[in-house]
Amino acid sequence: MPELPEVEVVCRGLETLLKGKILRSSHAFRADLRYPLPDFSVLHGAKLEKICRRSKYILMYFTCRDGEQRILCWHLGMTGQFHVLDDDVSAGSHEHVRFDFNDGCSLRYRDARRFGYANIFTDQTWLTSKWLKVLGPEPLLNHFSGAYLYQKCRQRKAAIKTFVMDASTVVGVGNIYASESLFLAGIHPKRAAGNISEKRIYCLVSAIQQTLQTAIKAGGSSISDFVKVDGKPGYFAHTFKVYGREGEACGHCDSKIQRITQSGRSTFYCSTCQR
Structure with a gap:
């Protein structure tokens, strides 16, 4: 999608x-x-x-x-x-x-x-x-900030990946980009949203914005049917750090990338780099 x-x-x-x-x-x-x-x-x-x-x-x-x-x-x-x-x-x-x-x-x-x-x-x-x-703020605009997300996370027991994929929290952070952003921020996808420190939440917001901006510059991710209006594919998939890489070595620590299922969706992460 x-x-x-x-x-x-x-x-x-x-x-x-x-x-x-x-x-x-x-x-x-x-x-x-x-x-x-x-x-x-x-x-x-x-x-x-x-x-x-x-x-x-x-x-x-x-x-x-x-x-x-x-x-x-x-x-x-x-x-x-x-x-x-x-x-x-x-x-x-x-x-x-x-x-x-x-x-x-x-x-x-x-x-x-x-x-x-x-x-x-x-x-x-x-x-x-x-x-x-029903839509939350845009992730690349000023309304989506570390202060905003930290406040939204307070006392929330939902896993952080599920939480940031909820469009009422923030729009547009789909499965691919949630996995990639959490890896960049060093946060385990199953960690409860309310148990993450303010500093790490600020880190996550920065990681989400960086990941999305990099993907846009690369023309998006063509892993299935997506092509640009000129019929050409996007190239961000060539830079995936964890998504779709189950069993492969993490580029940071050489541990194996793992896959779990959350809310019916595949999540990819490094258990060493993400805590």
Whole structure:
């Protein structure tokens, strides 16, 4: 499943290629993905002003012909991909939606498992939507700090990995990046959140931010279906310190990387380096 760095990479790629273009037409090849698709025709003739991200949602801001701003919100699910092509390119495998712009380029949405979903909001309906209400702070903005996370952790018995993967605590720290961040901070993934010192929590916040920023610069992690909008993979997976490396030697101490299951997800760690 694409995590925050992958979604950020997609947003930046789309912003570069599509910002300022006018949406000429759209076509949905099916009525639903994970949920029923919205009526994209309300965006025809609209100008795409900007593309950004909130958590793992891709937000496309359009100014419509009536002067109203509407937000096309996408979640990529597990296998969703966006590709920007010429509008005369035939539909590819698992292509479910296409958007054709005034200059002859076409945005295609492909999703093999169809767990992605979309909706259209106004500014007001987005701010009050159930999708937004449950989200914690962005990990790369100032609201996510050592002081914030330490306060959230107090008297919490949940394992720290499970705790930081909870989107109500902080958004976008998925399974890969939680494992990598905890290794960088030297914290055992099963340690209770409330039993970690303030100093180590500050260290963890720094590790999360460093890990995510490094992953974004590397174009994300392509370990399954993820590719950037140009069809090329991301390369952060080549630098994994623990994720997916069960039984291999730790690069710091030569102990074997171990794997456990937490909340149904695989966790990778070094029992020597992480306490």
